[in-house]
Amino acid sequence: MADLETPQAVPCSERKLGVHEHFMRVAMREAELAETAGEVPTGCVIVERPEDGTLTADARIIGRGHNETEGRGNPTSHAEMLAIAEACAARGDFRLTDTVLYVTKEPCAMCAGAIVLARIPVVVYGVSDPHRGGQSVFGILDSEALIHRAEIIGGVCGDECRVRLQAFFRARRRQGQE
Numbered sequence: 001m002a003d004l005e006t007p008q009a010v011p012c013s014e015r016k017l018g019v020h021e022h023f024m025r026v027a028m029r030e031a032e033l034a035e036t037a038g039e040v041p042t043g044c045v046i047v048e049r050p051e052d053g054t055l056t057a058d059a060r061i062i063g064r065g066h067n068e069t070e071g072r073g074n075p076t077s078h079a080e081m082l083a084i085a086e087a088c089a090a091r092g093d094f095r096l097t098d099t100v101l102y103v104t105k106e107p108c109a110m111c112a113g114a115i116v117l118a119r120i121p122v123v124v125y126g127v128s129d130p131h132r133g134g135q136s137v138f139g140i141l142d143s144e145a146l147i148h149r150a151e152i153i154g155g156v157c158g159d160e161c162r163v164r165l166q167a168f169f170r171a172r173r174r175q176g177q178e
């Protein structure tokens with residue numbers, strides 16, 4: 001994880017960046033819950049985007065999740081998958097066409113695939129994963145071969161998300177050596 005990179009945040013207005021940081025911090029609190037449970041610390045929230053597209057900090061969170069692969073004994077229990085399931089249940093619809101997904105680390109191939117199937121239009125992530133990322137490596141989120149393409153905003157609170165992951169893996173390596 002030493003080579004996780006933080007891409008340049010896409011330029012946007014101060015206000016918009018502020019909103020993205022606000023919800024990324026909520027996703028980071030989810031990542032903390034994962035870490036407390038001994039899971040890889042990734043967290044995700046899905047937020048409703050009003051019809052006019054103007055997202056504010058008052059927007060409703062309809063899905064939350066943090067990595068629970070160990071606890072549930074299930075390799076699909078990634079933060080994004082759990083948040084998508086919760087949001088779909090809240091909606092009674094698998095199409096999340098007016099939402100924004102925030103996740104502390106770039107989605108893997110599985111989660112990027114689920115994001116496309118759920119038609120989530122905007123994906124905001126913290127730190128990118130140049131070795132396993134569903135976008136960096138496979139280009140899934142904006143692939144022309146698929147039914148839906150998402151707008152991608154990377155690097156929001158990227159340094160903080162990277163530091164948390166690196167500290168987690170460093171500690172785990174240390175424990176492995178003891």
Ligand SMILES: [Zn+2]
Nearest residue numbers: 078107108111
């Ligand atoms: Zn994943």
